[in-house]
Amino acid sequence: MKSLKQNDPVQFTRIYSLGASRGSSEVTNDEIAGPIDSSDEWIRQRTGIVTRMRAPEGQSLMDLAVEASKEAIAKSGIEPSEIDAVILATISFPYATPSGATMLAAEVGAKDAAAYDISAACAGYCYGIAQADALIRSGNSKYVLVVGGEKLSDFISPTDRSISFLLGDGAGAAIVGPSDHPGISKTVWGSDGANWDKVGMTGSILDFRDGKTQWPTLVQEGQSVFRWAVWEMVKVAKDALEASGLAPEDLSALVTHQANVRIIDEFAKQLGLPETVVVAKDIVETGNTSAASIPLAMHRLLAEGKVKSGGYALQIGFGAGLAYAAQVVELP
Amino acid sequence: MALSEQDVLAGLAELVNDETGIAADAVQMEKSFTDDLDIDSISMMTIVVNAEDKFGVKIPDEEVKNLITVADAVNFITSNQG
Numbered sequence: 001m002k003s004l005k006q007n008d009p010v011q012f013t014r015i016y017s018l019g020a021s022r023g024s025s026e027v028t029n030d031e032i033a034g035p036i037d038s039s040d041e042w043i044r045q046r047t048g049i050v051t052r053m054r055a056p057e058g059q060s061l062m063d064l065a066v067e068a069s070k071e072a073i074a075k076s077g078i079e080p081s082e083i084d085a086v087i088l089a090t091i092s093f094p095y096a097t098p099s100g101a102t103m104l105a106a107e108v109g110a111k112d113a114a115a116y117d118i119s120a121a122c123a124g125y126c127y128g129i130a131q132a133d134a135l136i137r138s139g140n141s142k143y144v145l146v147v148g149g150e151k152l153s154d155f156i157s158p159t160d161r162s163i164s165f166l167l168g169d170g171a172g173a174a175i176v177g178p179s180d181h182p183g184i185s186k187t188v189w190g191s192d193g194a195n196w197d198k199v200g201m202t203g204s205i206l207d208f209r210d211g212k213t214q215w216p217t218l219v220q221e222g223q224s225v226f227r228w229a230v231w232e233m234v235k236v237a238k239d240a241l242e243a244s245g246l247a248p249e250d251l252s253a254l255v256t257h258q259a260n261v262r263i264i265d266e267f268a269k270q271l272g273l274p275e276t277v278v279v280a281k282d283i284v285e286t287g288n289t290s291a292a293s294i295p296l297a298m299h300r301l302l303a304e305g306k307v308k309s310g311g312y313a314l315q316i317g318f319g320a321g322l323a324y325a326a327q328v329v330e331l332p
Numbered sequence: 333m334a335l336s337e338q339d340v341l342a343g344l345a346e347l348v349n350d351e352t353g354i355a356a357d358a359v360q361m362e363k364s365f366t367d368d369l370d371i372d373s374i375s376m377m378t379i380v381v382n383a384e385d386k387f388g389v390k391i392p393d394e395e396v397k398n399l400i401t402v403a404d405a406v407n408f409i410t411s412n413q414g
Contacts, residue, residue: 046372223373224393231381262374 007139013132014183015332016078016143016175019071020299021064022286023055023153023169032165035158043165048261052168052287054153061092062100064171065149066107068295072145073108075332076175080109083175084141087131088117089124089148089291091320092155100149110145121199122257122319123189124148124291125172129315130187130325132176147173148291155201157217163199164218166260168287172295174332182330185244188236189325198224199320229263233318233326234270240326241314251277252311252331253301257318258283258293278306290319298331307331334413340387340406347382351375361403369402389413 028051029040043049055064065088073080086105093100101115120127125148132144149171156164176184199220203213233256241248254277256264261283268279282297289296294315301307309331316326335343345359352375365371371379376399380391383405389412391399399405 046374221393223377223396226374226377227381227393260374266374266378 009139010137010178012179012182013136013176014179014181014330015129016177017072017075017332018295018299018302019068019073019075019173020296021067021071021171022053022296023064023151024059025054025056026051027054027168032158036161036165038161038165046262047166048264048281048284049166049287050284052166053170053285054287055151055169061090061094061149061151061169061171062103062107064151064169064292065100065104065147065173068149068171068173069104069108069145069147072173072175076143076177078143078175078177081111083108083110083113083143083145085132085135085144086110086113086115087128087144087146088115089120089128089146090117090150091119091121091124091290092150092152093117094154104147108145113145114141120291120317120323120325121321122259122290122293123317123321123323123325125294126187126315126317126325126327127189127323129174129176129184129327129329130189132174133184133187136176136178143175143177145173145175147171148293148295150290150292152218152290155217157202160217160219162222163220166288167218168289170286170289170292170296172292172299174295184330185240185328187325187327188240188243190236191324192228192322195224195228195322198228198322226260226263228322229259229318230266230270233316233324234267236318236324236326237267237271237314237316240316240328244312244328246312246328248273249276250312251314251328252307253278253280253298253313255280255294255298255301255313255315257316258286258297259288259319291317302331335387335410337406337410340409341402343386344379344383344402344405344409347379347386351378351382359402361401361406363402364400365402365405366400383409387413
């Protein structure tokens with residue numbers, strides 16, 4: 001009797017390249033301060049945000065995802081046809097089905113690639129990297145395109161003081177593939193569904209259909225989320241660093257989900273990293289782009305020459321669910 | 333030994349000063365964190381977490397919104413010390 005064949009595992013993986021696309025419209029604090037009875041100064045003080053990039057009508061989530069993906073593919077040295085799997089992390093693709101990933105795969109020329117979306121909100125990109133790493137090391141896929149992409153401006157309320165004014169639109173893409181040395185450490189991840197209602201929507205689409213609610217928009221309990229995002233997530237970041245076998249001084253960068261500069265600053269303080277570690281703050285100009293924020297922030301650090309290819313970055317995504325994931329990656 | 337109200341007030345004032353730069357002697361029992369001391373929700377939560385460490389108490393999220401004045405916080409801490 002013949003024995004069942006399983007894939008030969010691959011030992012190591014790494015991120016080959018990144019791509020970035022931000023909404024083409026720059027929205028200043030002054031432009032959005034009126035309906036929330038606020039001001040540029042108030043928003044800067046409480047969030048650190050100076051502008052957020054939003055996609056105007058006519059620029060879709062898919063446009064952003066395709067642009068970011070094409071850049072990542074072009075920089076990776078592989079052909080689109082070599083991509084075996086496309087993972088799109090998003091909470092703002094406007095169809096429950098089919099997935100955005102299948103459309104994205106077709107748009108970028110990843111013919112016949114496995115394709116699916118994942119819903120892990122601001123942790124989505126790190127979930128995607130964890131899955132890509134696992135797919136490749138199991139021998140199931142050779143090259144995986146991971147995209148965190150959002151057009152959150154479709155799901156905001158101009159009068160919401162909890163989260164809407166933080167949000168921007170964008171997509172960040174990564175090509176992940178096999179490596180001759182370790183490039184992605186163990187992912188430390190999880191969820192806390194007991195706090196399902198801390199970040200989410202004002203209502204379901206069924207309630208909207210039945211006239212029980214306005215168009216559902218994003219909302220959060222900011223103070224509770226702040227405590228969780230800093231003090232609980234710092235523990236996760238420490239666990240991820242320990243699992244990577246690196247010491248804090250071995251890191252080039254800390255790339256947290258770009259939720260709010262106050263969260264990022266307190267996070268960095270509690271983590272106690274040496275001053276040599278660059279802390280990503282793409283949020284200042286881009287806003288909070290949920291699943292897109294980590295690859296966008298990392299892309300900016302590389303583009304501005306603040307970190308070098310080959311260095312190590314601790315990346316951690318956290319948000320609605322509550323869901324979280326962290327890993328250390330070699331910078332592409 | 334449980335700390336006195338005065339000790340808790342002094343300790344809390346120190347935490348407020350660390351987080352916001354507000355002079356410790358401005359942190360008085362009748363002052364409102366928001367209206368008088370102009371402490372925003374994020375700084376308030378940082379002070380709460382640091383107070384938990386300093387005084388060995390647990391201050392749940394749902395309790396934080398009830399801490400309107402400095403006296404509210406001092407009373408909560410003194411009556412919940414381990």
